[in-house]
Amino acid sequence: EIVMTQSPATLSVSPGERVTLSCRASQSVSSNLAWYQQKPGQAPRLLIYGASTRVTGIPARFSGSGSGTEFTLTISSLQSEDFAVYYCQQYDNWPPWTFGQGTKVEIK
């Protein structure tokens, strides 16, 4: 089973700041990596797939990068609506399909 590890667990940031979230896979997942955003009381929302392909309608301030075992989600200038929990997920080697434990982005 591929274990996905996200860091940090919590990130305290101010609006307008640049944010970088990390996701590490226990073995290579090539570029088969997705990022999700989840706000309280809502279902998750897909942001990025293929490590770097932004879903239609997702603002350009969200970008994904990396391949193999190291991945990054960057929010170039954090907006108030971006405070949420972010999850990464691998779909290269399955079953199981595995998620990271999440990074909470909170207001500083």
Add this chain to the structure above:
Amino acid sequence: QVQLVESGGGVVQPGGSLRLSCAASGFTFSDYGMHWVRQAPGKGLEWVAFIRYDGSNTYYADSVKGRFTISRDDSMNTLYLQMNSLRAEDTAVYYCEKDRGFFDSWGQGTLVTVSS
């Protein structure tokens, strides 16, 4: 547009059973594998089960293997999850998802609470 509507959740005692349903629309259901994914209160996301587009293979998380059964009825465009021998740790919101490797069609989910 793709729509997935989960139902069948509720409160059940430990050791009990429940069957979840997922009504799919907006895509050719029989062309896609389907998943169940769950989220315990205040916790992260956990993949639960997958069924291939033709029902030929099913896969389960170790945590539910032998207790849960995923199935599909293509004539009804409906996915099911039969959950037996339920435990407190199965308490979660359950989502069904269309397979693209990743999950892009999140519905509202259905809450299962296992409690005496």
